[in-house]
Amino acid sequence: MSSVIPQGHVILGRIGAAHGLRGEVRIEVRTDDPSRLAAGAVVVTDDPLVGELTVVRLREASGRATIAFEQVTDRTDAEAMRGLLILGQEQQEEDAWYPQDLAGLAARGEDGRDLGTVLEVRAMPAHDVLVLREPSGARTLVPFVLAVVPVVDVAGGFVVLVPPGGLLADEPLEDEDDEADAADAISHHDEERDA
Incomplete structure (x- = not known):
């Protein structure tokens, strides 16, 4: 699995273990703005073979976050994504920097x-x-x-x-x-x- 961060993208999170049977995964959120991972958000990963992913939901319970994607519907696919970085487009603001x-x-x-x-x-x-x-x-x-x-x-x-x-x-x-x-x-x- 190759690891490529495209130009103009930033890391929003890292995918962890599969959670449940319907494709949900644990996620280590790495953005100060979790709304970038809200339902409807379109993201990519550091593996270009995965393609775009559309967020269905992001939940937090007991200090742990889980995320579900429209394109990942079973545990097998979810397990294959473990360790991938979730990337989003850079959003330059007037007083922001990376x-x-x-x-x-x-x-x-x-x-x-x-x-x-x-x-x-x-x-x-x-x-x-x-x-x-x-x-x-x-x-x-x-x-x-x-x-x-x-x-x-x-x-x-x-x-x-x-x-x-x-x-x-x-x-x-x-x-x-x-x-x-x-x-x-x-x-x-x-x-x-x-x-």
């Missing part, structure tokens, strides 16, 4: 300083992270949350980062700066007293 759009973007601080380049977006259990190559070459995982990445400008070719102290290898710890300032102040005070 993970692949972020690879190669420049990372800047709020003050405009160069913080590196985004290599990829990686899915993690708690939240996605940006894999950042800093100017020194260090690779750092940056939480892809609004507090740390408040601006994503794909058209402009950059993201803005507000990293907490110590997150980036090229940035000094906030405490280290404070300690250095305190040491300078003490040293200066001692010099004045000795004079």
Whole structure:
């Protein structure tokens, strides 16, 4: 079974085990917009031999989702589809982007300083992270949350980062700066007293 994701498509879900005798299958939903898998939706899979599928229904019960397609009517066909990715057309919105759009973007601080380049977006259990190559070459995982990445400008070719102290290898710890300032102040005070 070949695995091909056509240009202009995104992953909406992955088909799991057959459920029941009439072609229904379990599905791992991978879209933030489950309405894209609602009854009547037409999707494809990463196997071009399967062709288009029309969703009959998407149900969720006890934390598990199942889906039924018009073209899959028995358990044998359902079992043959296990592991396939369900794909839909990209839907570009004004403020939306896809993970692949972020690879190669420049990372800047709020003050405009160069913080590196985004290599990829990686899915993690708690939240996605940006894999950042800093100017020194260090690779750092940056939480892809609004507090740390408040601006994503794909058209402009950059993201803005507000990293907490110590997150980036090229940035000094906030405490280290404070300690250095305190040491300078003490040293200066001692010099004045000795004079």
